[in-house]
Amino acid sequence: MLEPAEALACCPPLAREPMSAAAAERIAPLLKAIADPVRLRLLSLIASHADAEACVCDLNDAFDLSQPTISHHLKQLHAAGLLEREKRGVWVYYRAVPGPLRDLAALLGGVGA
Amino acid sequence: MLEPAEALACCPPLAREPMSAAAAERIAPLLKAIADPVRLRLLSLIASHADAEACVCDLNDAFDLSQPTISHHLKQLHAAGLLEREKRGVWVYYRAVPGPLRDLAALLGGVGA
DNA sequence: CCTCCGCATAGACATCTGTCAATATCGACC
DNA sequence: GGTCGATATTGACAGATGTCTATGCGGAGG
Numbered sequence A, B: 001m002l003e004p005a006e007a008l009a010c011c012p013p014l015a016r017e018p019m020s021a022a023a024a025e026r027i028a029p030l031l032k033a034i035a036d037p038v039r040l041r042l043l044s045l046i047a048s049h050a051d052a053e054a055c056v057c058d059l060n061d062a063f064d065l066s067q068p069t070i071s072h073h074l075k076q077l078h079a080a081g082l083l084e085r086e087k088r089g090v091w092v093y094y095r096a097v098p099g100p101l102r103d104l105a106a107l108l109g110g111v112g113a
Numbered sequence C: 001c002c003t004c005c006g007c008a009t010a011g012a013c014a015t016c017t018g019t020c021a022a023t024a025t026c027g028a029c030c
Numbered sequence D: 001g002g003t004c005g006a007t008a009t010t011g012a013c014a015g016a017t018g019t020c021t022a023t024g025c026g027g028a029g030g
Helices: A021-034 A037-047 A056-061 A067-079 A098-108 B021-034 B037-047 B056-061 B067-079 B098-108
Strands: A053-055 A083-088 A091-096 B053-055 B083-088 B091-096
Touching: A021 A037, A021 A067, A021 A098, A021 B021, A021 B037, A037 A053, A037 A056, A037 A067, A037 A091, A037 B021, A053 A056, A056 A067, A056 A091, A067 A083, A067 A091, A098 B098, B021 B037, B021 B067, B021 B098, B037 B053, B037 B056, B037 B067, B037 B091, B053 B056, B056 B067, B056 B091, B067 B083, B067 B091
Parallel strands: none
Antiparallel strands: A053 A091, A083 A091, B053 B091, B083 B091
16 A cells, blocks of 8 residues: 655755655655556546546546556555545545645746746 | 657646646656656756756766666656756766746646645 | 446556666777 | 776666456445
Protein backbone atom coordinates (compact mmCIF):
# COMPACT_ATOMS: atom_id res chain seq x y z
CA MET A 1 0.00 0.00 0.00
CA LEU A 2 1.23 3.45 -0.84
CA GLU A 3 1.25 6.31 1.59
CA PRO A 4 -1.31 9.11 1.19
CA ALA A 5 1.46 11.56 0.36
CA GLU A 6 0.13 14.52 2.24
CA ALA A 7 3.68 14.92 3.50
CA LEU A 8 4.47 17.42 0.81
CA ALA A 9 3.13 20.73 2.02
CA CYS A 10 6.44 21.25 3.74
CA CYS A 11 8.65 21.92 0.76
CA PRO A 12 9.93 25.20 -0.59
CA PRO A 13 9.91 25.74 -4.36
CA LEU A 14 12.32 23.71 -6.45
CA ALA A 15 14.52 26.70 -7.14
CA ARG A 16 14.70 27.86 -3.55
CA GLU A 17 17.14 25.29 -2.25
CA PRO A 18 18.39 21.86 -3.31
CA MET A 19 15.78 19.23 -2.62
CA SER A 20 16.82 16.53 -0.18
CA ALA A 21 16.93 12.93 -1.30
CA ALA A 22 14.19 12.10 1.16
CA ALA A 23 11.89 14.84 -0.14
CA ALA A 24 12.51 13.73 -3.71
CA GLU A 25 11.61 10.14 -2.85
CA ARG A 26 8.41 11.36 -1.26
CA ILE A 27 7.34 13.68 -4.05
CA ALA A 28 8.33 11.67 -7.12
CA PRO A 29 5.51 9.10 -6.68
CA LEU A 30 3.00 11.92 -6.68
CA LEU A 31 4.36 13.20 -9.98
CA LYS A 32 4.52 9.67 -11.36
CA ALA A 33 0.84 9.31 -10.62
CA ILE A 34 -0.04 12.19 -12.92
CA ALA A 35 2.70 11.58 -15.48
CA ASP A 36 0.48 9.51 -17.74
CA PRO A 37 -1.87 10.77 -20.44
CA VAL A 38 -4.79 8.65 -19.29
CA ARG A 39 -4.44 9.59 -15.63
CA LEU A 40 -4.01 13.25 -16.53
CA ARG A 41 -7.28 13.18 -18.44
CA LEU A 42 -9.01 11.21 -15.69
CA LEU A 43 -7.92 13.71 -13.10
CA SER A 44 -8.96 16.61 -15.29
CA LEU A 45 -12.30 15.02 -16.08
CA ILE A 46 -13.02 14.51 -12.40
CA ALA A 47 -11.66 17.83 -11.19
CA SER A 48 -13.56 19.80 -13.81
CA HIS A 49 -16.83 18.01 -13.06
CA ALA A 50 -19.52 19.39 -10.77
CA ASP A 51 -18.38 19.12 -7.12
CA ALA A 52 -15.05 17.86 -8.48
CA GLU A 53 -16.40 14.34 -8.55
CA ALA A 54 -17.43 11.87 -11.22
CA CYS A 55 -18.92 8.40 -11.56
CA VAL A 56 -16.72 5.60 -12.86
CA CYS A 57 -19.44 4.73 -15.33
CA ASP A 58 -18.97 8.08 -17.05
CA LEU A 59 -15.19 7.85 -16.98
CA ASN A 60 -15.12 4.49 -18.72
CA ASP A 61 -17.00 5.89 -21.66
CA ALA A 62 -14.56 8.72 -22.16
CA PHE A 63 -11.71 6.40 -23.12
CA ASP A 64 -11.02 3.79 -25.72
CA LEU A 65 -9.65 1.48 -23.04
CA SER A 66 -10.95 -1.58 -21.22
CA GLN A 67 -12.82 -1.10 -17.96
CA PRO A 68 -10.11 -2.82 -15.87
CA THR A 69 -7.50 -0.50 -17.29
CA ILE A 70 -9.46 2.57 -16.20
CA SER A 71 -10.02 0.97 -12.82
CA HIS A 72 -6.29 0.39 -12.54
CA HIS A 73 -5.47 4.03 -13.28
CA LEU A 74 -8.07 5.26 -10.82
CA LYS A 75 -6.54 3.00 -8.20
CA GLN A 76 -3.13 4.58 -8.77
CA LEU A 77 -4.50 8.09 -8.46
CA HIS A 78 -6.33 7.03 -5.31
CA ALA A 79 -3.21 5.39 -3.85
CA ALA A 80 -1.27 8.60 -4.47
CA GLY A 81 -3.83 10.51 -2.46
CA LEU A 82 -5.12 12.52 -5.41
CA LEU A 83 -8.61 10.98 -5.49
CA GLU A 84 -11.13 10.02 -2.85
CA ARG A 85 -13.40 7.05 -3.41
CA GLU A 86 -17.03 6.81 -2.38
CA LYS A 87 -19.60 4.18 -3.19
CA ARG A 88 -23.16 5.46 -3.55
CA GLY A 89 -25.69 2.77 -4.37
CA VAL A 90 -24.51 0.80 -7.36
CA TRP A 91 -22.03 3.39 -8.53
CA VAL A 92 -18.62 4.50 -7.37
CA TYR A 93 -17.68 8.17 -7.36
CA TYR A 94 -14.18 9.56 -7.31
CA ARG A 95 -13.54 13.05 -6.00
CA ALA A 96 -10.44 15.19 -6.62
CA VAL A 97 -8.43 16.10 -3.52
CA PRO A 98 -7.25 19.68 -3.96
CA GLY A 99 -4.36 19.73 -1.47
CA PRO A 100 -1.65 17.66 -3.15
CA LEU A 101 -2.06 19.32 -6.55
CA ARG A 102 -1.90 22.75 -4.99
CA ASP A 103 1.25 21.77 -3.16
CA LEU A 104 2.82 20.45 -6.34
CA ALA A 105 1.98 23.70 -8.09
CA ALA A 106 3.69 25.61 -5.30
CA LEU A 107 6.71 23.36 -5.59
CA LEU A 108 7.09 23.93 -9.32
CA GLY A 109 6.14 27.58 -9.30
CA GLY A 110 8.47 30.41 -8.53
CA VAL A 111 11.31 29.08 -10.65
CA GLY A 112 11.50 31.97 -13.03
CA ALA A 113 9.83 34.46 -10.72
CA MET B 1 14.22 12.70 -30.61
CA LEU B 2 11.73 14.29 -28.29
CA GLU B 3 10.03 17.60 -28.94
CA PRO B 4 10.94 20.66 -26.87
CA ALA B 5 7.50 20.68 -25.31
CA GLU B 6 6.99 24.42 -25.23
CA ALA B 7 3.52 23.70 -26.56
CA LEU B 8 2.05 23.78 -23.10
CA ALA B 9 1.47 27.42 -22.27
CA CYS B 10 -1.89 27.06 -23.94
CA CYS B 11 -3.70 25.00 -21.38
CA PRO B 12 -6.17 26.07 -18.75
CA PRO B 13 -5.89 24.56 -15.26
CA LEU B 14 -6.71 20.90 -14.84
CA ALA B 15 -9.94 21.65 -13.05
CA ARG B 16 -11.17 24.22 -15.53
CA GLU B 17 -12.24 21.88 -18.29
CA PRO B 18 -11.55 18.27 -19.34
CA MET B 19 -8.13 17.96 -20.87
CA SER B 20 -8.08 16.77 -24.46
CA ALA B 21 -6.31 13.57 -25.34
CA ALA B 22 -3.88 15.52 -27.48
CA ALA B 23 -3.01 17.92 -24.68
CA ALA B 24 -2.53 15.02 -22.28
CA GLU B 25 -0.14 13.31 -24.68
CA ARG B 26 1.83 16.52 -24.97
CA ILE B 27 2.03 17.28 -21.27
CA ALA B 28 2.57 13.81 -19.82
CA PRO B 29 6.18 13.53 -21.11
CA LEU B 30 7.01 16.75 -19.31
CA LEU B 31 5.68 15.35 -16.06
CA LYS B 32 7.40 12.03 -16.68
CA ALA B 33 10.68 13.92 -16.99
CA ILE B 34 10.39 15.23 -13.44
CA ALA B 35 8.65 12.19 -11.97
CA ASP B 36 11.89 10.63 -10.79
CA PRO B 37 13.70 11.29 -7.52
CA VAL B 38 17.10 11.73 -9.16
CA ARG B 39 15.83 14.09 -11.84
CA LEU B 40 13.84 16.07 -9.29
CA ARG B 41 16.98 16.60 -7.25
CA LEU B 42 19.03 17.40 -10.34
CA LEU B 43 16.53 20.00 -11.43
CA SER B 44 16.37 21.46 -7.95
CA LEU B 45 20.15 21.52 -7.61
CA ILE B 46 20.49 23.36 -10.91
CA ALA B 47 17.55 25.71 -10.42
CA SER B 48 18.64 26.69 -6.95
CA HIS B 49 22.20 27.35 -8.03
CA ALA B 50 23.56 30.79 -8.90
CA ASP B 51 22.20 31.89 -12.29
CA ALA B 52 20.09 28.73 -12.26
CA GLU B 53 22.95 26.80 -13.79
CA ALA B 54 25.40 24.15 -12.64
CA CYS B 55 28.38 22.20 -13.91
CA VAL B 56 28.00 18.48 -14.53
CA CYS B 57 31.13 17.90 -12.50
CA ASP B 58 29.36 19.21 -9.40
CA LEU B 59 26.18 17.27 -10.11
CA ASN B 60 27.97 13.95 -10.37
CA ASP B 61 29.38 14.36 -6.90
CA ALA B 62 25.98 15.01 -5.37
CA PHE B 63 24.73 11.50 -6.11
CA ASP B 64 25.76 7.98 -5.33
CA LEU B 65 25.26 6.99 -8.94
CA SER B 66 27.57 6.33 -11.86
CA GLN B 67 28.52 9.18 -14.18
CA PRO B 68 26.67 7.70 -17.18
CA THR B 69 23.50 7.45 -15.13
CA ILE B 70 23.61 11.14 -14.25
CA SER B 71 24.37 11.97 -17.86
CA HIS B 72 21.36 9.91 -18.89
CA HIS B 73 19.03 11.77 -16.53
CA LEU B 74 20.37 15.14 -17.65
CA LYS B 75 19.72 14.13 -21.23
CA GLN B 76 16.10 13.34 -20.42
CA LEU B 77 15.58 16.67 -18.71
CA HIS B 78 17.21 18.37 -21.67
CA ALA B 79 15.08 16.46 -24.18
CA ALA B 80 11.96 17.51 -22.28
CA GLY B 81 12.98 21.14 -22.67
CA LEU B 82 13.58 21.70 -18.96
CA LEU B 83 17.34 22.20 -19.19
CA GLU B 84 19.61 24.07 -21.57
CA ARG B 85 23.05 22.74 -22.26
CA GLU B 86 26.18 24.82 -22.79
CA LYS B 87 29.78 23.74 -23.08
CA ARG B 88 32.31 26.15 -21.61
CA GLY B 89 35.89 25.04 -21.90
CA VAL B 90 36.23 21.53 -20.57
CA TRP B 91 33.03 21.59 -18.62
CA VAL B 92 29.37 21.35 -19.49
CA TYR B 93 26.83 23.55 -17.77
CA TYR B 94 23.11 22.94 -17.58
CA ARG B 95 20.71 25.79 -17.00
CA ALA B 96 17.09 25.52 -15.83
CA VAL B 97 14.48 26.79 -18.28
CA PRO B 98 11.81 28.60 -16.25
CA GLY B 99 8.93 28.52 -18.75
CA PRO B 100 7.80 24.89 -18.75
CA LEU B 101 7.86 24.55 -14.96
CA ARG B 102 5.87 27.73 -14.56
CA ASP B 103 3.34 26.44 -17.07
CA LEU B 104 3.07 23.15 -15.24
CA ALA B 105 2.50 24.99 -11.99
CA ALA B 106 -0.30 26.96 -13.64
CA LEU B 107 -1.79 23.75 -14.96
CA LEU B 108 -1.87 22.09 -11.55
CA GLY B 109 -2.80 25.16 -9.58
CA GLY B 110 -6.26 26.50 -9.13
CA VAL B 111 -7.79 23.11 -8.42
CA GLY B 112 -9.07 23.88 -4.97
CA ALA B 113 -9.15 27.63 -5.50
C1' DC C 1 -32.34 -17.32 -5.13
C1' DC C 2 -30.77 -16.30 -9.39
C1' DT C 3 -29.20 -13.21 -12.52
C1' DC C 4 -27.53 -9.07 -14.20
C1' DC C 5 -24.78 -4.92 -13.69
C1' DG C 6 -20.95 -1.96 -11.97
C1' DC C 7 -16.56 -2.19 -10.49
C1' DA C 8 -12.26 -4.47 -8.65
C1' DT C 9 -8.73 -8.06 -8.68
C1' DA C 10 -5.60 -11.55 -10.68
C1' DG C 11 -2.61 -13.14 -14.04
C1' DA C 12 -0.16 -12.69 -18.37
C1' DC C 13 2.51 -10.24 -21.56
C1' DA C 14 5.06 -6.67 -24.20
C1' DT C 15 7.25 -2.48 -23.56
C1' DC C 16 9.49 1.15 -21.03
C1' DT C 17 12.86 2.63 -17.52
C1' DG C 18 16.85 3.06 -14.40
C1' DT C 19 21.15 1.38 -13.71
C1' DC C 20 25.85 -0.17 -14.67
C1' DA C 21 30.42 -1.37 -17.10
C1' DA C 22 32.73 -0.54 -21.20
C1' DT C 23 33.84 2.45 -24.77
C1' DA C 24 33.75 6.61 -27.63
C1' DT C 25 34.34 11.65 -28.24
C1' DC C 26 36.15 15.97 -27.72
C1' DG C 27 39.26 19.48 -25.91
C1' DA C 28 43.15 21.08 -23.38
C1' DC C 29 47.69 20.85 -22.21
C1' DC C 30 52.39 19.21 -22.39
C1' DG D 1 50.72 14.35 -31.64
C1' DG D 2 49.98 11.84 -27.31
C1' DT D 3 47.84 11.71 -23.17
C1' DC D 4 44.55 12.80 -19.87
C1' DG D 5 40.19 14.53 -17.98
C1' DA D 6 35.24 15.54 -18.54
C1' DT D 7 30.88 13.94 -20.76
C1' DA D 8 28.33 11.24 -23.84
C1' DT D 9 26.99 6.93 -26.08
C1' DT D 10 26.27 1.91 -26.32
C1' DG D 11 24.76 -2.48 -24.87
C1' DA D 12 23.01 -5.33 -21.38
C1' DC D 13 19.91 -6.46 -17.80
C1' DA D 14 16.53 -6.46 -13.91
C1' DG D 15 12.47 -4.48 -12.48
C1' DA D 16 8.53 -1.34 -13.16
C1' DT D 17 4.50 -0.12 -16.04
C1' DG D 18 0.33 -0.17 -19.16
C1' DT D 19 -2.70 -3.05 -21.32
C1' DC D 20 -5.62 -6.99 -22.01
C1' DT D 21 -8.74 -11.23 -20.88
C1' DA D 22 -10.77 -13.80 -17.43
C1' DT D 23 -12.68 -13.90 -13.07
C1' DG D 24 -14.42 -12.32 -8.44
C1' DC D 25 -17.56 -9.62 -5.53
C1' DG D 26 -21.53 -7.13 -3.92
C1' DG D 27 -25.84 -5.02 -4.39
C1' DA D 28 -30.60 -4.50 -6.99
C1' DG D 29 -34.46 -6.42 -9.04
C1' DG D 30 -37.19 -10.12 -10.88
